[in-house]
Amino acid sequence: MTNMDSSEPGSLDQVKHVVLVLSGKGGVGKSTITTELALALRHSGHKVGILDVDLCGPSIPRMLSVGKPEVHQCDAGWVPVYADPQQQLALMSIGFLMEDPDEAVVWRGPKKTALIGQFVSDVAWGELDVLLVDTPPGTSDEHLAVLENLRKHKVDGAVLVTTPQAVSTGDVRREITFCKKTDVKILGIVENMSGFVCPHCSECSNIFSKGGGEELAKLTGSVFLGSVPLDPLLTASLEEGRDFLQAFPQSSTYTAISDIAKTLLSSLES
Numbered sequence: 001m002t003n004m005d006s007s008e009p010g011s012l013d014q015v016k017h018v019v020l021v022l023s024g025k026g027g028v029g030k031s032t033i034t035t036e037l038a039l040a041l042r043h044s045g046h047k048v049g050i051l052d053v054d055l056c057g058p059s060i061p062r063m064l065s066v067g068k069p070e071v072h073q074c075d076a077g078w079v080p081v082y083a084d085p086q087q088q089l090a091l092m093s094i095g096f097l098m099e100d101p102d103e104a105v106v107w108r109g110p111k112k113t114a115l116i117g118q119f120v121s122d123v124a125w126g127e128l129d130v131l132l133v134d135t136p137p138g139t140s141d142e143h144l145a146v147l148e149n150l151r152k153h154k155v156d157g158a159v160l161v162t163t164p165q166a167v168s169t170g171d172v173r174r175e176i177t178f179c180k181k182t183d184v185k186i187l188g189i190v191e192n193m194s195g196f197v198c199p200h201c202s203e204c205s206n207i208f209s210k211g212g213g214e215e216l217a218k219l220t221g222s223v224f225l226g227s228v229p230l231d232p233l234l235t236a237s238l239e240e241g242r243d244f245l246q247a248f249p250q251s252s253t254y255t256a257i258s259d260i261a262k263t264l265l266s267s268l269e270s
């Protein structure tokens with residue numbers, strides 16, 4: 001996808017890279033991967049933003065323990081909320097603006113797309129190295145609304161999240177077709193919940209067949225960014241809004257996430 005003329009005004013002008021995080025279906029860990037990639041990039045000294053546009057279940061505020069703060073507006077738009085005292089990890093979630101998280105489910109298409117459109121263009125991010133956009137699952141009109149609005153500024157490409165089970169279904173392939181049709185570069189594929197890390201001995205067992213994500217990447221000519229195991233310590237950290245990477249730097253899951261973040265960053269900067 002082409003970048004917008006940088007002379008045009010917009011709240012993404014000082015954002016170096018915009019990355020969509022997509023999944024063919026819900027529950028594969030898209031919000032988890034978005035959150036952990038943001039934390040990994042932030043720990044490696046980058047200034048990161050997360051735009052949580054997942055109307056169906058904005059879960060990132062809980063994962064980052066920011067709750068439901070009051071959001072303020074300045075001349076440039078909505079002011080993001082910071083998830084860390086150093087103000088290196090900015091978050092704007094559609095959940096902050098919704099009275100009742102269940103209300104979006106009954107909204108009709110045009111209302112959703114109008115809200116998303118406004119939301120995407122109206123956040124005052126300031127300077128960021130990377131903005132990760134957590135989109136709703138699937139390939140709906142909501143995706144197109146996100147894309148149309150981001151495209152006015154810039155989008156580097158998309159990270160596709162899948163699981164060993166989902167890789168064999170049509171969902172992830174539909175997502176790939178969506179990227180091709182909408183001219184969004186696939187930056188890479190992440191296989192999440194790839195094996196199970198035993199909470200007692202830290203051994204990783206492959207419950208489902210492994211390697212589907214890598215296979216899919218080969219088939220579609222995409223980069224395989226890596227796999228993240230199903231780790232009960234990660235589940236608990238997300239539930240408690242605790243920074244897993246800070247708490248468990250010796251774990252194999254830490255290494256897996258950090259390596260994916262490094263590979264993504266080098267592909268963005270190449």
Ligand SMILES: Nc1ncnc2c1ncn2[C@@H]1O[C@H](COP(=O)(O)OP(=O)(O)OP(=O)(O)O)[C@@H](O)[C@H]1O
Pocket residue numbers: 023025026027028029030031032033054056057059136137192193228229230231232234235238239
């Ligand atoms: N690698 C992992 N290890 C442990 N738990 C995980 C992992 N990935 C995801 N989870 C857990 O699985 C659940 C679903 O993850 P998540 O909310 O990230 O999925 P999602 O794809 O964003 O879903 P949706 O788009 O429907 O909101 C969460 O409870 C999360 O804590």
Ligand code: SF4
Pocket residue numbers: 198200201202203
């Ligand atoms: S994974 Fe194996 S070693 Fe670890 S606790 Fe379970 S049975 Fe024991």
